[in-house]
Amino acid sequence: MIETAAAIARRVRTGEAKAEIIISHVLEKIAAENESLNAFLHVSSEEALAAARSVDRLVANGEDPGPLAGVPIALKDNIHVQGLPTTCGSKILGDYRAPYDSTVALRLKKAGALIVGKTNLDEFAMGSSTENSAFGPSRNPRDKSRVPGGSSGGSAAAVAAGLVPLALGSDTGGSIRQPASFCGVVGLKPTYGSVSRYGLTAFGSSLDQIGPLAQTVEDAELCWRVIAGHDPRDSTSAPGAPPEAEEGGVAGLTVGLPEEYFQEGLDPAVETIVRNAVEGLQKRGANVKKISLPHTRFSLSVYYIIAPCEASSNLSRFDGVRFGHRASQSAALESLYANSRGEGFGAEVKRRIMLGTYALSAGYYDAYYRKAQRVRSLIKKDFDRAFAEVDVIATPTAPTTAFKLGEKTKDPLMMYLSDVYTLSCNLAGHAGISVPCGNAPDGLPVGLQLMAAAGREPTLFRAARAVGTPS
Amino acid sequence: MSGTWELVIGLETHVQLATRSKLFCPCPVLFGSEANTSICPVCSGQPGSLPVLNRRAIELAFRGGLALECRLVERSIFARKNYFYPDLPKGYQISQYDRPFAEDGTLKTDEGPVRIERVHLEEDAGKLVHEAGFSGVDLGRAGTPLIEIVTRPEIVSPEQAIAYLTRLKATMQYCGVSNCDMEKGELRCDANVSIRRPGDPLGTKVEVKNLNSFKAVKDSIVYEFSRQRRALEANEKLFQETRLWDTDAGRTRTMRVKEAEHDYRYFPDPDLVPLEATEKWLYSIRANLPELPGARRDRFMSKLGLTAYDADVLVAEKPLADYFEEVLVGAGKESAKTASNWIQSELLGKLNETGISVDESPVTAAQTAELLGLVASGRISGKIAKEVFTKMWDCGRSPAALVSELGLAQVSDKGQVGVWVDQAIAENPKAVEDMKAGNGKAIGALVGSVMKKSKGKANPGLVNQLIQEKIA
Numbered sequence: 001m002i003e004t005a006a007a008i009a010r011r012v013r014t015g016e017a018k019a020e021i022i023i024s025h026v027l028e029k030i031a032a033e034n035e036s037l038n039a040f041l042h043v044s045s046e047e048a049l050a051a052a053r054s055v056d057r058l059v060a061n062g063e064d065p066g067p068l069a070g071v072p073i074a075l076k077d078n079i080h081v082q083g084l085p086t087t088c089g090s091k092i093l094g095d096y097r098a099p100y101d102s103t104v105a106l107r108l109k110k111a112g113a114l115i116v117g118k119t120n121l122d123e124f125a126m127g128s129s130t131e132n133s134a135f136g137p138s139r140n141p142r143d144k145s146r147v148p149g150g151s152s153g154g155s156a157a158a159v160a161a162g163l164v165p166l167a168l169g170s171d172t173g174g175s176i177r178q179p180a181s182f183c184g185v186v187g188l189k190p191t192y193g194s195v196s197r198y199g200l201t202a203f204g205s206s207l208d209q210i211g212p213l214a215q216t217v218e219d220a221e222l223c224w225r226v227i228a229g230h231d232p233r234d235s236t237s238a239p240g241a242p243p244e245a246e247e248g249g250v251a252g253l254t255v256g257l258p259e260e261y262f263q264e265g266l267d268p269a270v271e272t273i274v275r276n277a278v279e280g281l282q283k284r285g286a287n288v289k290k291i292s293l294p295h296t297r298f299s300l301s302v303y304y305i306i307a308p309c310e311a312s313s314n315l316s317r318f319d320g321v322r323f324g325h326r327a328s329q330s331a332a333l334e335s336l337y338a339n340s341r342g343e344g345f346g347a348e349v350k351r352r353i354m355l356g357t358y359a360l361s362a363g364y365y366d367a368y369y370r371k372a373q374r375v376r377s378l379i380k381k382d383f384d385r386a387f388a389e390v391d392v393i394a395t396p397t398a399p400t401t402a403f404k405l406g407e408k409t410k411d412p413l414m415m416y417l418s419d420v421y422t423l424s425c426n427l428a429g430h431a432g433i434s435v436p437c438g439n440a441p442d443g444l445p446v447g448l449q450l451m452a453a454a455g456r457e458p459t460l461f462r463a464a465r466a467v468g469t470p471s
Numbered sequence: 472m473s474g475t476w477e478l479v480i481g482l483e484t485h486v487q488l489a490t491r492s493k494l495f496c497p498c499p500v501l502f503g504s505e506a507n508t509s510i511c512p513v514c515s516g517q518p519g520s521l522p523v524l525n526r527r528a529i530e531l532a533f534r535g536g537l538a539l540e541c542r543l544v545e546r547s548i549f550a551r552k553n554y555f556y557p558d559l560p561k562g563y564q565i566s567q568y569d570r571p572f573a574e575d576g577t578l579k580t581d582e583g584p585v586r587i588e589r590v591h592l593e594e595d596a597g598k599l600v601h602e603a604g605f606s607g608v609d610l611g612r613a614g615t616p617l618i619e620i621v622t623r624p625e626i627v628s629p630e631q632a633i634a635y636l637t638r639l640k641a642t643m644q645y646c647g648v649s650n651c652d653m654e655k656g657e658l659r660c661d662a663n664v665s666i667r668r669p670g671d672p673l674g675t676k677v678e679v680k681n682l683n684s685f686k687a688v689k690d691s692i693v694y695e696f697s698r699q700r701r702a703l704e705a706n707e708k709l710f711q712e713t714r715l716w717d718t719d720a721g722r723t724r725t726m727r728v729k730e731a732e733h734d735y736r737y738f739p740d741p742d743l744v745p746l747e748a749t750e751k752w753l754y755s756i757r758a759n760l761p762e763l764p765g766a767r768r769d770r771f772m773s774k775l776g777l778t779a780y781d782a783d784v785l786v787a788e789k790p791l792a793d794y795f796e797e798v799l800v801g802a803g804k805e806s807a808k809t810a811s812n813w814i815q816s817e818l819l820g821k822l823n824e825t826g827i828s829v830d831e832s833p834v835t836a837a838q839t840a841e842l843l844g845l846v847a848s849g850r851i852s853g854k855i856a857k858e859v860f861t862k863m864w865d866c867g868r869s870p871a872a873l874v875s876e877l878g879l880a881q882v883s884d885k886g887q888v889g890v891w892v893d894q895a896i897a898e899n900p901k902a903v904e905d906m907k908a909g910n911g912k913a914i915g916a917l918v919g920s921v922m923k924k925s926k927g928k929a930n931p932g933l934v935n936q937l938i939q940e941k942i943a
Contacts, residue, residue, distance in 0.1 A: 078519075079519075080518075080519050086518065086519075088518070093518075096518075098519075099512060099517060100512050100517070100520075102519060197519075197521060198519065198520070198521050199519040199520075200519050201518040201519050202518075202519070202742075204741075205741035205742050206741035232523065233521060233523060234521050234523075235521065235522065235523050235524065235742060235743050235744055236741075236742065236743075236744065309738060310741055312553075312736075313551050313553050313562070313563050313736070313738070315562075316553060316555065316561065316562020316563055317516045317518065317560065317561045317562045318518075319555060319557075319562060321557045321560075321608065322515065322516065322560060322608070323517075333557070337555050357736065360553070360736035360737075360738055361734055361736060362734045362736075365736075365738070369738055
């Protein structure tokens, strides 16, 4: 383990610890352990050291170094940091380097955080195991024969291995929460619009959110407060600053338990641990209430239409013309496109581009895209009804614990089912968090997913802090 | 089987909005600058970049929609038009599809009203630059705001098409929506052309592109009419296709047939929220709409007594009509007719000759007014005025100063003019004879002779009067 972000920031801000020394230890540890984990695709040692020195200078001068002063943080490699590579886990970006800072990177830098590198992911965040990375899979620090989950597997592994106290991931259908669950860390998918998407390579634009992976709920909240808040460069960004923190525990909150999330397909060991965790919340004063989210069963189908539709358009810019990989033998324009994209994209990305292109085609649009949007609004209505009665909803984050490398790569549908409990939260735009709530008999971590209505992260944190704490 | 055919034309016109910055990013809109100098992560389609709508562009677009008497849609939607081309950096164009911002308008023209089906807002693409051995992409223009104005397929003649475009251009210029400089590509037009027998349903249409001037629009329609008529009269089948106008060859050529056309896979752009036309905002835009060309034309006719033809010429270019009205400020409304004639013959003549625009005219409207005042007061003749105008054009000085400096003032002194008249009578016995024989036209030779002697300065009224007196 590594010190929490809150503890590091506290010590650096008071001058008790030097950011430069902290970052040096972190860089050493990454150098020693990354080879077996493949969590980092790029380590920005020099930039991180320079940032650490500037934090130390600010402290020495008596200036405010920011709320994340000296805190090492890793960013998923689909989020831009100016001057560093952005690969998106794909060959198609070639040697692309980000020409500008994402809004989250800017805010982290301003808050004194030290960006130590870029983490591995399923290509363009499409996957649930990090096995779709063009640069090899990451491994789960809890059992290196297993996947860390995905698509933010590198970020989850980096935090779980204690290489960094914080990492950013992106979550389109569970890509922060599922790996958090698999690796035994906390993972937050904020409300849609809460964190700016500017500088995040788009996958499913109406679903994508950037969020933190951390060792504790407190750290996740600390990081979220730095990166959240209105950004004029993202038209879907919510107005205003993030909502005020809420004090207190789970006592008095109503926790909804949707029956549809505890049915066939859920590993009994996972179910037992999740139900125990919910009982724990009840013991600490929460009211637990059975609820129903009847349209949840359509989430997977709806998601696998909307996300690929948006992706098929979002990924059109990777055409070999302005940046990234360009096929060498292309006599004509058509072949330049076909060859560059054919060589650059991996199998899962191609599958989703084809799915989305098909679903948006003339004659199919109404049957697929339009219908999926209609069902999406029914799923949203389910949540609206539920949140009229309960403060948070509790479910398993994933139906199983971390699976073995290669176990599901042959069967895309089995892989897709890994996100079955997390998709609806993105479709409805609400906030969700995965909190470790125990270990299965085989020793692998299990995550409890908590969801709160859009804009109610403070309530979500209140409930999440109570998970696993003594009653 | 010959006989009557009806022409059916629909026009799709792209008008570039006169904003300082692009539609979705702060890059300045520049013309003719070095390639790729005005670009950023957004308009060059970098991963992770996001569009943010330019508020000024919406305002101008709404203004244009209102000027075309459209109904503004309360919540219009931006859609992505997906296709691959090197000048399209994102692989899709942000446009509007099934929910455009304005619908159902009308534009009155000199050839009758033309109904507008829709107006939508979209971003321009970049352009390809072909050089020896390679092609480059210039994204300087990518993201420039455009509105596309689509008429119903109800235009019936090339003349009406031109009248529509002329009035559209003037209307857009009047409300400051666009400068509509065709040479800079600020106004671009495609024509959908088909023909049919009277009373029949619409025929197979052809979309004609690459129309770089109003003349090209007119010529291509005329060409398509005869091409389609010949084909149908020979019982050939027409294909729905896109054709390119070749100005040099004076004909259209097939670019692509319908089967080969793109499936653009339009869908709502998830990066943008719906465009809201709130009543309050529309009210203020409507309240600030300037007088439109149609109204100005009517006013020129009813209040200033201009003919329809004169009013049309002046109104077609806003700066020209503005110049005209400025001249009247100095010269008075009663000189409207004179001012209109002067502007159309002298000013436009000089402008065409030198290839500059009204705004750049070295002779200001106030100076023209002063010049016309000199004519009206009898200080100089109309002929001398033209001479003075040329001098003003070259040196930019005031007419009064030039007149006195060059001694060009009209001579109205009876004694001096009488001397010239006596000489003319002595030198032209034949003309005198003719006049006496009752041929009134013969006076012209005598007047001409006096003018020559006086270097054009003799007061023509006085010259006429004295000749009549002396010969009678």
